[in-house]
Amino acid sequence: MKAEIITIGDELLIGQVIDTNSAFIGAELTYNGIRVVQRTAVSDTKEAILGALDAARKRAEIVIITGGLGPTKDDITKVTLAEYFRTELVMNAEVLADVELFFSKFGKTVSDVNRKQALVPASCKALRNFNGTAPGMWFDAEGVVVVSLPGVPYEMKSLFSEQVLPLLRQRFEMPVVLQRTIMTQGIGESVLAERIEQWEDEITAAGMKLAYLPAPGIVRLRVMIDGADREHCSTLLDDAVQKLLPLIEKWTFATEDISLPVALGERLKASGKTLCTAESCTGGYIAHLITGVPGSSAYYLGSTLTYANKAKTDLLQIPQDLIQNNGAVSEEVVTAMAQQARKIIGADYALATSGIAGPDGGTAEKPVGTVWIALAGPDGTVAQKFLFGDNRERNITRAALTALMMLYKQLA
Amino acid sequence: MKAEIITIGDELLIGQVIDTNSAFIGAELTYNGIRVVQRTAVSDTKEAILGALDAARKRAEIVIITGGLGPTKDDITKVTLAEYFRTELVMNAEVLADVELFFSKFGKTVSDVNRKQALVPASCKALRNFNGTAPGMWFDAEGVVVVSLPGVPYEMKSLFSEQVLPLLRQRFEMPVVLQRTIMTQGIGESVLAERIEQWEDEITAAGMKLAYLPAPGIVRLRVMIDGADREHCSTLLDDAVQKLLPLIEKWTFATEDISLPVALGERLKASGKTLCTAESCTGGYIAHLITGVPGSSAYYLGSTLTYANKAKTDLLQIPQDLIQNNGAVSEEVVTAMAQQARKIIGADYALATSGIAGPDGGTAEKPVGTVWIALAGPDGTVAQKFLFGDNRERNITRAALTALMMLYKQLA
Numbered sequence: 001m002k003a004e005i006i007t008i009g010d011e012l013l014i015g016q017v018i019d020t021n022s023a024f025i026g027a028e029l030t031y032n033g034i035r036v037v038q039r040t041a042v043s044d045t046k047e048a049i050l051g052a053l054d055a056a057r058k059r060a061e062i063v064i065i066t067g068g069l070g071p072t073k074d075d076i077t078k079v080t081l082a083e084y085f086r087t088e089l090v091m092n093a094e095v096l097a098d099v100e101l102f103f104s105k106f107g108k109t110v111s112d113v114n115r116k117q118a119l120v121p122a123s124c125k126a127l128r129n130f131n132g133t134a135p136g137m138w139f140d141a142e143g144v145v146v147v148s149l150p151g152v153p154y155e156m157k158s159l160f161s162e163q164v165l166p167l168l169r170q171r172f173e174m175p176v177v178l179q180r181t182i183m184t185q186g187i188g189e190s191v192l193a194e195r196i197e198q199w200e201d202e203i204t205a206a207g208m209k210l211a212y213l214p215a216p217g218i219v220r221l222r223v224m225i226d227g228a229d230r231e232h233c234s235t236l237l238d239d240a241v242q243k244l245l246p247l248i249e250k251w252t253f254a255t256e257d258i259s260l261p262v263a264l265g266e267r268l269k270a271s272g273k274t275l276c277t278a279e280s281c282t283g284g285y286i287a288h289l290i291t292g293v294p295g296s297s298a299y300y301l302g303s304t305l306t307y308a309n310k311a312k313t314d315l316l317q318i319p320q321d322l323i324q325n326n327g328a329v330s331e332e333v334v335t336a337m338a339q340q341a342r343k344i345i346g347a348d349y350a351l352a353t354s355g356i357a358g359p360d361g362g363t364a365e366k367p368v369g370t371v372w373i374a375l376a377g378p379d380g381t382v383a384q385k386f387l388f389g390d391n392r393e394r395n396i397t398r399a400a401l402t403a404l405m406m407l408y409k410q411l412a
Numbered sequence: 413m414k415a416e417i418i419t420i421g422d423e424l425l426i427g428q429v430i431d432t433n434s435a436f437i438g439a440e441l442t443y444n445g446i447r448v449v450q451r452t453a454v455s456d457t458k459e460a461i462l463g464a465l466d467a468a469r470k471r472a473e474i475v476i477i478t479g480g481l482g483p484t485k486d487d488i489t490k491v492t493l494a495e496y497f498r499t500e501l502v503m504n505a506e507v508l509a510d511v512e513l514f515f516s517k518f519g520k521t522v523s524d525v526n527r528k529q530a531l532v533p534a535s536c537k538a539l540r541n542f543n544g545t546a547p548g549m550w551f552d553a554e555g556v557v558v559v560s561l562p563g564v565p566y567e568m569k570s571l572f573s574e575q576v577l578p579l580l581r582q583r584f585e586m587p588v589v590l591q592r593t594i595m596t597q598g599i600g601e602s603v604l605a606e607r608i609e610q611w612e613d614e615i616t617a618a619g620m621k622l623a624y625l626p627a628p629g630i631v632r633l634r635v636m637i638d639g640a641d642r643e644h645c646s647t648l649l650d651d652a653v654q655k656l657l658p659l660i661e662k663w664t665f666a667t668e669d670i671s672l673p674v675a676l677g678e679r680l681k682a683s684g685k686t687l688c689t690a691e692s693c694t695g696g697y698i699a700h701l702i703t704g705v706p707g708s709s710a711y712y713l714g715s716t717l718t719y720a721n722k723a724k725t726d727l728l729q730i731p732q733d734l735i736q737n738n739g740a741v742s743e744e745v746v747t748a749m750a751q752q753a754r755k756i757i758g759a760d761y762a763l764a765t766s767g768i769a770g771p772d773g774g775t776a777e778k779p780v781g782t783v784w785i786a787l788a789g790p791d792g793t794v795a796q797k798f799l800f801g802d803n804r805e806r807n808i809t810r811a812a813l814t815a816l817m818m819l820y821k822q823l824a
Contacts, residue, residue: 012435012438012451013438013442014438014442014448015434015436015439016435016439016623018431018432018435019430019434019435019451020430022427023424023427023429023431026424026425026426026427030425030426030427036425036426037455037460038425038452038454038460038464039424039425039452039454040450040451041434041450041452042450043449048449052450055467059463189484190483190523190545191523194523209422211456212482212484213423213428214482214564222423222428276723279699283699283703283708284691284696284697284698284700284703284715284717285696285700286696287691287696287717288697288699290695291695291696291697291719291769291808292805292808294770297720300719301719302717302718302723303696303715304714304716304717304727305689305696305703307703307709307712307713307715308709308712308713308714310713311688311713311714311757314756314758315714315757344727345720345722345723345726346722357703358706359706360707369517387517389517389518391566392704393566393704394566396703396704
């Protein structure tokens with residue numbers, strides 16, 4: 001079963017609005033076993049809408065359109081659809097009642113402009129909109145279902161979930177599209193690809209599809225399959241994942257689509273341990289990642305950010321000569337930072353970072369991207385040196401994620 | 413001049429990734445006087461890519477493609493483009509050198525998979541990627557320019573801004589489009605709109621366009637004009653901005669498109685003052701925003717993140733009874749946090765936050781979104797209470813930006 005999504009509106013084309021409707025509909029359709037083959041955003045002109053719709057109907061059995069149903073200039077979508085399906089607009093009593101009810105709620109009378117919202121193409125099934133005035137429209141012609149929905153996200157979402165999906169289930173034999181997501185940290189896309197090449201060949205031969213979704217420090221692996229038998233597909237995916245995990249165990253932090261701070265938080269909660277941090281080059285980003293998780297106060301106590309060397313002494317009592325003799329970016333100092341933070345804040349674990357994020361501050365011996373990370377815990381302290389890159393933002397991101405991963409593995 | 417944007421990748425179709433690349437490119441093209449007529453997202457299959465490309469080339473003179481250029485197997489854009497333009501892949505020495513340099517930075521040797529990144533269609537101009545390994549590609553055939561860029565946002569953005577736009581300006585006659593950006597913090601879009609309604613009517617009558625670009629805590633105002641005479645357009649914009657500023661002075665932190673941390677950093681550098689922070693509910697986000705600015709170590713000394721009450725006592729020596737008597741989210745405690753951090757870290761200014769980010773922890777008296785912010789400086793300490801909202805992420809963002817704005821205004 002193939003579907004296409006068409007979003008209408010100049011605001012999408014000029015980048016003033018980010019298209020979240022397509023993402024919502026795409027995720028919902030995929031979850032329900034419908035393969036989304038194309039997404040198109042077009043201007044609110046008759047030619048653009050007709051062109052996109054005609055092309056989409058040639059490729060897919062389901063076309064979901066959002067936007068262009070407002071009471072004013074955007075009327076173009078409804079008129080255009082009526083013309084496309086060779087039908088005329090007729091007043092729909094049920095929709096008119098909804099529109100009048102909607103306005104009466106706000107103590108307003110319905111204007112002629114709004115009354116026009118109840119004009120619906122004769123050949124379509126009107127989908128009542130309980131959150132706004134523009135009804136949805138369901139067309140079913142020549143084996144292709146075309147659904148037009150308002151662009152306002154909460155109106156579109158409730159119409160889609162409560163009316164469109166149930167109707168689609170009645171109308172079509174839904175195939176199954178299943179997926180699994182494996183989250184990795186600390187291994188690059190290309191190194192990962194070489195490592196699992198043979199496995200990838202095997203699952204591809206078995207009809208599965210693998211996607212690499214990289215972000216700085218993180219690579220998300222997504223395995224997808226579609227077929228007729230949900231159980232069979234599910235078993236194939238599970239087997240594939242079971243074969244994959246041993247190959248990438250060292251870098252894997254989740255077999256579902258969750259972030260590393262969330263995965264780490266679950267391990268800390270499960271183990272009843274607490275964490276604190278002592279950041280320097282990561283500039284508070286580790287703390288920000290951890291505290292972005294609701295409920296993180298259950299296991300995260302606090303942090304020192306000692307950006308200036310003096311702060312390392314003032315807040316963590318790091319001896320000045322230790323810094324002078326070894327430099328702030330050194331195994332000795334990062335180790336002391338982790339141990340002191342753990343002692344002063346009184347947590348089970350402490351993560352510390354000290355490095356050169358850049359763009360300035362690099363030397364031949366310690367180039368930009370050099371980062372020392374230390375983890376202090378009940379069993380002592382480990383420190384490790386990394387060389388990331390020359391981009392400040394990515395160095396901060398990668399150093400922070402690498403530190404979180406060190407603890408995640410420690411808690412295994 | 414018409415353009416189309418094609419984004420490649422199943423992750424976009426199944427809604428796993430929200431398409432921000434198209435929004436960026438759409439905004440940039442629009443700003444440069446190029447009309448974006450369609451945006452298409454397709455699966456990474458040869459048929460899908462060829463179909464979308466062929467259709468786009470019939471409608472537009474410029475086609476920008478992103479995605480599908482990684483080294484891995486699900487990335488087939490390059491091969492498909494080579495076939496489409498009837499050319500073959502050849503090893504590009506310059507790109508290969510870039511790839512080797514990229515890996516040597518990380519002390520890694522180049523794998524065969526990565527060496528393949530330097531294979532480029534013979535008939536295209538390779539665009540060197542200084543942030544990754546996949547080069548961009550510029551095809552110019554039958555009057556239509558087709559540009560293929562990697563999908564990783566920071567790689568795509570720098571390639572597009574630094575190489576594609578200049579090349580487009582050489583290749584096509586572009587109209588003069590000028591703009592001014594005014595950055596505001598702490599005033600909502602609708603309140604702002606009412607406040608400057610009359611001014612907006614005036615500049616609209618004078619042929620200018622105003623766009624509100626809101627983000628949590630920030631509203632960016634962009635005034636645009638296009639015409640033939642660059643100097644005349646520039647004068648009109650300058651006059652418009654001069655009339656606008658007095659109306660929104662209280663909320664304005666920049667008359668160029670820079671972030672609040674950057675604007676604040678410039679004021680701190682100019683005044684030769686130093687800053688430290690004492691965060692609680694903002695969880696390190698203030699520190700992260702400040703340290704995201706290169707060179708921030710010149711004025712930013714460090715921070716304490718005292719998430720747990722115990723940490724407030726351990727790190728800042730806040731008396732336990734002060735916390736018990738007033739609660740951690742109180743004027744007394746946030747004032748003490750700022751003053752203690754300023755004293756211990758020894759900075760000219762200290763910003764402190766204490767609040768309830770949510771989703772849990774709210775009470776009738778102190779609901780989720782309640783945040784106390786204090787600023788301690790040479791002239792004493794001011795503390796202010798805010799009530800943001802019920803969304804954790806936005807509460808953290810708005811509290812952090814509000815704190816930075818407090819100091820920015822103090823330094824005026």
